[in-house]
Amino acid sequence: MDLRVFPGTPVPEGLTIHFEADWSGGVLSLRYRLNGPVARFRGVAESSVMGLRRDELWKTTCFEIFVRPEGSRAYWEFNFSPTGDWAFYRFDSYRQGQSSPPLKNPPLTVFKKQQGWEFSVTVDLSDQFDFKDRALVYAPAVILENGDGDKSYWALEHHRPQPDFHHPDNLVRLLLPKGPA
Structure with a gap:
């Protein structure tokens, strides 16, 4: 599925962002x-690296996803930098009760x-x-920062004035768990 840029934010002509997700066995x-002119964006490693857990990745180029079990108010936010760094947060409800739970296995990124x-x-x-076999509701997002410091904001849908x-x-897409192969 294709992400859409937030109206009024700068973006090179012809740039598109496509997103895919899979949810299987808790993974x-x-x-x-x-696709398109991406050379001007900041924060890109020349190759894949094993990153570290870091806060405030959203202040520059960052790939994100928000997920929650279907029917739950609690949700989880994941931020991934193209440098390999990552962040993981849990919220009890909309922007409330934020915590940073440990993650036993750090994300594996390939760039x-x-x-x-x-x-x-x-x-x-x-x-x-405890919901690895439950459906997830999710919303992917991308922040791109160009060399001038201007940012564009990408999501499946934009419902707010900012x-x-x-x-x-935004959490409207359903991802069903895949059964054993």
Whole structure:
């Protein structure tokens, strides 16, 4: 599915962002594909690296996803930098009760540069959640910062007058768990 840029934010002509997700056995697999003129954006490693857990990744180029079990108010936020760094937060409800739970297995990221960027991440959440066999409601997002410091904000939908990836109205896509192969 394609992400849309927030109206009025700067973006190079012809840039598109495609997103795919898979949820199986407590493992969340994500792929963000940027096609078009991407050379001007900040924060890109030349190759894949094992990153560290860091806060405030959203202040520059960052790939995000917000997930919650279907029917729950609590949700989880994941931030992934193309440098390999990552962040993981839990919220009790919309922007309330934030915590940073431990993550036993850090995300595995793969970054490819070809005609654009492809950023893939696999997160093993089997030790985190009691809902590994439940459907997830999710909302992917991307923040791109260019060399001038201007940012564009990308999501499936934009429901607020300002970019707000946390807003519950964004969590509308359903991801069903896949059974054993």
